[in-house]
Amino acid sequence: MSEQNGSPDPFSDTSVQSPAVSNTTASSDRPDRTVIKAEDLNVYYDDEQALNGVDLEIPERKVTAIIGPSGCGKSTFLRSINRMNDLIESARVEGELYLHGKNVYDDDVDPVALRRQVGMVFQKPNPFPKSIYDNVAYGLDIQGKEGDYDEMVETALRRSALWEEVKGQLDQSGLDLSGGQQQRLCIARAIAVDPEVILMDEPASALDPVATSQIEDLIEELAEDYTVVIVTHNMQQAARISDKTAVFLTGGELVEFDDTDKIFENPESQRVEDYITGKFG
Numbered sequence: 001m002s003e004q005n006g007s008p009d010p011f012s013d014t015s016v017q018s019p020a021v022s023n024t025t026a027s028s029d030r031p032d033r034t035v036i037k038a039e040d041l042n043v044y045y046d047d048e049q050a051l052n053g054v055d056l057e058i059p060e061r062k063v064t065a066i067i068g069p070s071g072c073g074k075s076t077f078l079r080s081i082n083r084m085n086d087l088i089e090s091a092r093v094e095g096e097l098y099l100h101g102k103n104v105y106d107d108d109v110d111p112v113a114l115r116r117q118v119g120m121v122f123q124k125p126n127p128f129p130k131s132i133y134d135n136v137a138y139g140l141d142i143q144g145k146e147g148d149y150d151e152m153v154e155t156a157l158r159r160s161a162l163w164e165e166v167k168g169q170l171d172q173s174g175l176d177l178s179g180g181q182q183q184r185l186c187i188a189r190a191i192a193v194d195p196e197v198i199l200m201d202e203p204a205s206a207l208d209p210v211a212t213s214q215i216e217d218l219i220e221e222l223a224e225d226y227t228v229v230i231v232t233h234n235m236q237q238a239a240r241i242s243d244k245t246a247v248f249l250t251g252g253e254l255v256e257f258d259d260t261d262k263i264f265e266n267p268e269s270q271r272v273e274d275y276i277t278g279k280f281g
């Protein structure tokens with residue numbers, strides 16, 4: 001892992017454009033400004049290599065989809081961003097993963113603080129066995145956040161498109177909600193602590209088509225305020241909701257990264273075309 005002290009800001013190159021746009025600009029119209037940058041990122045589980053020399057720049061306040069066949073390292077990459085791989089004993093990370101030019105693997109980075117800035121939503125909705133209100137307020141409490149909790153809880157539930165459905169039952173258990181509502185509650189919990197990036201690992205794969213469609217609409221809305229990185233097995237979903245798509249293939253290699261339309265309509269790589277058109281994977 002390289003020392004960042006004294007080295008040039010890796011985001012100061014001319015490809016990074018000014019963020020001087022309003023918050024209400026549609027995510028697809030906004031110029032790219034890099035938030036996350038992986039440089040020669042390698043991840044191993046004991047001797048097995050799960051990511052192989054990944055270089056990738058993820059733009060601010062857009063939806064970036066990570067697609068590829070099973071076992072190609074999608075989840076491993078996602079977990080590298082907020083150091084969830086630290087929790088896996090056999091995992092070892094080499095290379096750099098920058099968040100706003102700061103290597104998150106530097107010794108002075110607190111992984112708990114990092115995970116507040118980079119929240120995560122998992123495949124299976126996992127609300128706490130607490131009330132709807134407490135599920136959202138929990139993170140605020142842990143952080144010792146001051147202010148009007150009722151207002152902050154309402155804001156998070158509104159932003160996760162759940163408020164209208166639950167406003168009369170905030171003291172009921174989060175576990176009594178439907179699967180899709182539980183997932184939106186988990187999204188509300190993640191955004192309550194005001195993250196900058198939201199990582200989503202197949203957030204709709206356990207949901208029915210109606211709940212999936214609601215989550216997809218929500219993800220597109222979230223990109224107005226947050227940088228969203230989503231792992232999905234569902235290529236149609238990636239095509240529908242993402243601005244950028246990264247295609248990982250077997251061996252943990254990032255084969256192509258580009259605008260989603262380009263990846264799905266005219267990819268550079270034959271291997272990506274074969275994958276997209278269902279020839280393998």
Ligand SMILES: Nc1ncnc2c1ncn2[C@@H]1O[C@H](COP(=O)(O)OP(=O)(O)OP(=O)(O)O)[C@@H](O)[C@H]1O
Nearest residue numbers: 045050068069070071072073074075076077088090
């Ligand atoms: N906790 C772990 N311990 C050991 N090996 C792991 C662990 N997690 C993942 N791996 C291995 O690393 C490789 C990449 O796994 P990863 O889960 O990142 O892939 P993926 O593309 O997300 O797969 P899927 O689409 O099936 O979820 C696989 O070979 C997997 O077996």
